[in-house]
Amino acid sequence: MPGPFDLEDARAYRAWRAQKLERNRAQLEAQLVEIADPHALSAPERAALLTRCSQSNFAVYACPPRAAARQDAARMLAAQLGLARLDRHHFAEDDGVSAITPGGGRRGEFIPYTDRAIGWHTDGYYNPAVRRIRAMTLHCVRDALEGGESALLDHEVAYILLRDEDPDLIRALSAPDALIIPPRLEGEAVARAAGTGPVFSVDPGDGKLHMRYTARGVNIAWKDDRATSTARAALEHVLQDASPWILRLRLAPGMGIVCNNVLHARSAFRDAPEQHRLLYRVRSYDRIAEV
Ligand SMILES: [Fe+2]
Numbered sequence: 001m002p003g004p005f006d007l008e009d010a011r012a013y014r015a016w017r018a019q020k021l022e023r024n025r026a027q028l029e030a031q032l033v034e035i036a037d038p039h040a041l042s043a044p045e046r047a048a049l050l051t052r053c054s055q056s057n058f059a060v061y062a063c064p065p066r067a068a069a070r071q072d073a074a075r076m077l078a079a080q081l082g083l084a085r086l087d088r089h090h091f092a093e094d095d096g097v098s099a100i101t102p103g104g105g106r107r108g109e110f111i112p113y114t115d116r117a118i119g120w121h122t123d124g125y126y127n128p129a130v131r132r133i134r135a136m137t138l139h140c141v142r143d144a145l146e147g148g149e150s151a152l153l154d155h156e157v158a159y160i161l162l163r164d165e166d167p168d169l170i171r172a173l174s175a176p177d178a179l180i181i182p183p184r185l186e187g188e189a190v191a192r193a194a195g196t197g198p199v200f201s202v203d204p205g206d207g208k209l210h211m212r213y214t215a216r217g218v219n220i221a222w223k224d225d226r227a228t229s230t231a232r233a234a235l236e237h238v239l240q241d242a243s244p245w246i247l248r249l250r251l252a253p254g255m256g257i258v259c260n261n262v263l264h265a266r267s268a269f270r271d272a273p274e275q276h277r278l279l280y281r282v283r284s285y286d287r288i289a290e291v
Contacts, residue, residue, distance in 0.1 A: 005159075013163070020156060023055035023056060024154055026055070028244075034062055035062065035077075038061075038063050039072070041080050050290070054291050056157075058152055058247075058258065058262050060256070063254045063256075075095055077258070081137075083137070084286055086285075096282060101276045102276050117265075117266060119215035121214040121265070122214075122262070124261070124283060126181045132203075133284070134208075135261055135286060135288050137256060137257065139282075140253055140255050144269035149250045149267040150266055152259070153238075153245055158235065169230070169234050169235075174198045176197060179221075180195075181196070182221065206287070208260075210261075239265075
């Protein structure tokens with residue numbers, strides 16, 4: 001597909017890259033968006049969120065904790081930003097909202113539902129293409145006693161950093177068999193089929209860049225050749241702690257993130273005995289609406 005992500009079109013790439021980095025830098029310096037009521041955004045609040053997302057694929061907001069605590073706050077906020085088709089994850093409630101909180105039982109087998117760190121990833125990297133997660137939101141109701149810091153990196157900036165280093169890194173990560181997810185079994189049954197696909201791909205519908213990635217080493221396999229392992233190492237280097245393009249923040253009650261499924265990670269945390277950290281998460285097949 002022609003455009004900035006075409007490796008043969010250096011001109012289109014350079015023009016897009018310059019604007020992208022300038023806007024991203026401005027976004028990293030921008031203040032978070034203050035919201036009075038997540039259930040009913042004012043026109044300027046909505047415009048501020050959409051503008052930030054169009055520039056750097058994410059926005060951070062803060063609303064009064066009391067207004068943020070209602071069960072439907074995350075879903076209603078997402079709906080006002082154009083996220084209509086929600087992913088019904090098997091731990092999501094019927095309304096498509098998942099409560100990310102340390103929980104026992106089967107959920108406790110999965111890292112998001114523990115107090116452990118979560119490495120860099122994009123959401124739904126194990127989903128088939130028909131359930132591609134193009135946007136997700138995290139909405140904090142209760143924070144931890146300590147820890148639980150979030151890190152964000154616009155996946156388009158990760159793409160730029162790699163392509164500037166060597167376009168062959170992008171070529172390797174765009175291979176249709178770069179990242180392989182083995183099937184997940186529950187007993188004898190296949191709970192999730194195997195999935196093979198690229199890390200970077202361009203959505204044929206809108207020409208936007210999509211990224212599938214996880215830093216996890218388990219339940220995942222990479223194409224076994226030198227080009228892929230070199231590209232994977234380069235990407236890990238981009239995600240190192242010192243990058244000026246990474247935003248690190250700790251979500252306090254009432255704060256949240258809306259994004260076009262950018263790269264993100266979470267540090268470990270420790271809860272007070274009687275009160276667990278609680279975030280509501282919404283995942284959608286729709287991107288955040290354009291301004
Ligand atoms: Fe995630």
